[in-house]
Amino acid sequence: MIELRLIKNLNTPNGKMELKIDLSIPKGEISTFYGESGAGKTSTFRMIGGLLSPDDGHIVANGDTWWDKSKKINIKPQDRKVGFAFQDHALFPNMTVRQNLEYALKNHQTKKEIDDLLKEMELGELQDKKTDMLSGGQKQRVSLARALVQKPSILLLDEPLSALDNNMRIKLQDFILKFHKENKCTILLISHDIKEIVKLSNKVYVLGNGEIIKSGAPSQIFEQGRVDIVKLEGTIKGIQEKGESYNVSISIGNNTISIPMAREDIKGYSLGDTILVNSKITDTTISKKIKK
Amino acid sequence: MIDWEPLFLTFKLALITTLVLLVISIPIAYWLAYSKSKLKPLIETFVSMPLVLPPTVLGFYLLLAFSPSNAFGNWLDEFIGIRLIFTFGGLVIASIIYSLPFMVQPIQSGLESLPKNLKEASYVLGKSRLNTLFKVLLPNIKTSIRTGLVLAFAHTIGEFGVVLMIGGNIPGKTKVASIAIYDEVEALNYDTANWYSLVLLLITFIILLTVYLSNNGAFKGLKK
Numbered sequence A: 001m002i003e004l005r006l007i008k009n010l011n012t013p014n015g016k017m018e019l020k021i022d023l024s025i026p027k028g029e030i031s032t033f034y035g036e037s038g039a040g041k042t043s044t045f046r047m048i049g050g051l052l053s054p055d056d057g058h059i060v061a062n063g064d065t066w067w068d069k070s071k072k073i074n075i076k077p078q079d080r081k082v083g084f085a086f087q088d089h090a091l092f093p094n095m096t097v098r099q100n101l102e103y104a105l106k107n108h109q110t111k112k113e114i115d116d117l118l119k120e121m122e123l124g125e126l127q128d129k130k131t132d133m134l135s136g137g138q139k140q141r142v143s144l145a146r147a148l149v150q151k152p153s154i155l156l157l158d159e160p161l162s163a164l165d166n167n168m169r170i171k172l173q174d175f176i177l178k179f180h181k182e183n184k185c186t187i188l189l190i191s192h193d194i195k196e197i198v199k200l201s202n203k204v205y206v207l208g209n210g211e212i213i214k215s216g217a218p219s220q221i222f223e224q225g226r227v228d229i230v231k232l233e234g235t236i237k238g239i240q241e242k243g244e245s246y247n248v249s250i251s252i253g254n255n256t257i258s259i260p261m262a263r264e265d266i267k268g269y270s271l272g273d274t275i276l277v278n279s280k281i282t283d284t285t286i287s288k289k290i291k292k
Numbered sequence B: 001m002i003d004w005e006p007l008f009l010t011f012k013l014a015l016i017t018t019l020v021l022l023v024i025s026i027p028i029a030y031w032l033a034y035s036k037s038k039l040k041p042l043i044e045t046f047v048s049m050p051l052v053l054p055p056t057v058l059g060f061y062l063l064l065a066f067s068p069s070n071a072f073g074n075w076l077d078e079f080i081g082i083r084l085i086f087t088f089g090g091l092v093i094a095s096i097i098y099s100l101p102f103m104v105q106p107i108q109s110g111l112e113s114l115p116k117n118l119k120e121a122s123y124v125l126g127k128s129r130l131n132t133l134f135k136v137l138l139p140n141i142k143t144s145i146r147t148g149l150v151l152a153f154a155h156t157i158g159e160f161g162v163v164l165m166i167g168g169n170i171p172g173k174t175k176v177a178s179i180a181i182y183d184e185v186e187a188l189n190y191d192t193a194n195w196y197s198l199v200l201l202l203i204t205f206i207i208l209l210t211v212y213l214s215n216n217g218a219f220k221g222l223k224k
Helices: A041-049 A097-104 A111-120 A136-148 A166-183 A194-200 A218-227 B005-034 B040-052 B055-066 B071-080 B088-113 B116-124 B129-157 B161-167 B177-186 B190-215
Strands: A002-012 A015-025 A030-034 A056-061 A064-068 A082-085 A154-158 A186-190 A203-208 A211-216 A229-242 A245-252 A255-261 A274-280
Touching: A002 A041, A015 A041, A015 A203, A015 A211, A030 A041, A030 A194, A041 A056, A041 A082, A041 A154, A041 A186, A082 A136, A082 B116, A097 A111, A097 A136, A111 A136, A136 A154, A136 A166, A166 A194, A194 A218, A203 A218, A211 A218, A229 A255, A245 A274, B005 B040, B005 B088, B005 B129, B005 B177, B005 B190, B040 B055, B040 B088, B055 B071, B055 B088, B055 B161, B088 B129, B088 B161, B116 B129, B129 B190, B161 B177, B177 B190
Parallel strands: A030 A186, A030 A203, A082 A154, A154 A186
Antiparallel strands: A002 A015, A002 A056, A056 A064, A203 A211, A229 A245, A229 A274, A245 A255
16 A cells, blocks of 8 residues: 655646645555646656655555655655656666666576566567667667566556557556566556556546546546536627526537526636537437438 | 976876876766755855966965965875975876866766756666766766866866976976976977977877767777
8 A cells, every 4th residue: 555645846837736645545456647747647656756755745655654744754766666667768878778677687686587578578689779779669668677677566657658559558558467467566557548547457546737636446437527528619609697697608510509607607708709618418319410 | 309207297197187086076076966055056166266267376375275384284294294395296186176177067067968867767776876876877978077088188288387386397206298398498499399399289189089089989880
């Protein structure tokens, strides 16, 4: 179990944001962080890995306190023993593919383990190449392989498969599942690929604007969001006062609909604005379109 | 026939200075590249001062500091038994201070230009700072280190003011080539001065050319 209570002020491309996270990640499962860029996913990973200090809170992993503001505890990244696959790979350019993996070996590990990993990741032919010579997808595979060398009990994978073609992506998803089963490790994943998330993870945390806005099983999260909300683009054609409220006429395609709105909700809107109508579907039927 | 001693002394001084500088500049550059200390601008200023100060100013203060009539010089003389004025040892120390920015700055900017995540990737793999420095950071800034080595070496060869102030002109001990050239010109021995100058010109040209060629990858094929 990883207990996270993190408060951190971040400078994002969209301005300042306060990251506020409070959750317990179950041990031995694959949990995915999902959300738009700048929502604080990578920063959360960096705090777990010890590469970024929170402003307040604590991090407790499998009973060991890694970071605690009030107790003044800050375990070095070296001693947290997490596997970390960086979004931008962070491969060592002075080393070959093989040397990058060998650098990660612990004293008691043998080079045979590197041979096995190179084979699983289909990196055998590239093993003597310097990492600068590799394509984005190849770099990503080396980065994932390097994070797995030490067989860590906690694995942080920041978009580990995003640059791969479909075949390789599916192969490595299966490999991650196999690795997870064999090593019984806790895996935290950042991914934008819903199919991948549904396939790999037990639990999804949706991050928005620095907070967990939803969490649950992948089927639960993605079914809800997908089916019952529909977004329609339209133009405001008329705003009529009706007692305390307003009637807003919106043209969508060939149709005009009328929506009642409160006085404070109408502020800032005017005739001719292009807007999105977010509607929850409660009763749906379909019919064939009649050609004129 | 010219006396080769000053040239020999010049290169000996430059070699020792450069090697010592390499050893002390790596920790200084590392600290300057990564520290968030408020003292950083102050230390950066001290390291860079020899770039703008007239060498004679530096030489003058070192002369005062090392002089046995002063507290520090006296302490060196009495307790450690070292006298730095008008000795080769004194020249080495003065040269180290004088050429410090030429070694520190390239290494510092090399380290600063490396992506931050190289260091972080090494740390999460459980590698110590020292291990990371020698296995990951320094091997990726070879060009900067080479630049620092050459600049420090060449700058030491070109010293005049500091050497004159602190070392004087003692043949075989502190009379380096730049001083010898000045001496020969003063004595109107233009031929000898020309020889010294030519040798210095040629050697520095060759050193710099070798470095720039290797930085441009001209020797890549030869390594294999």
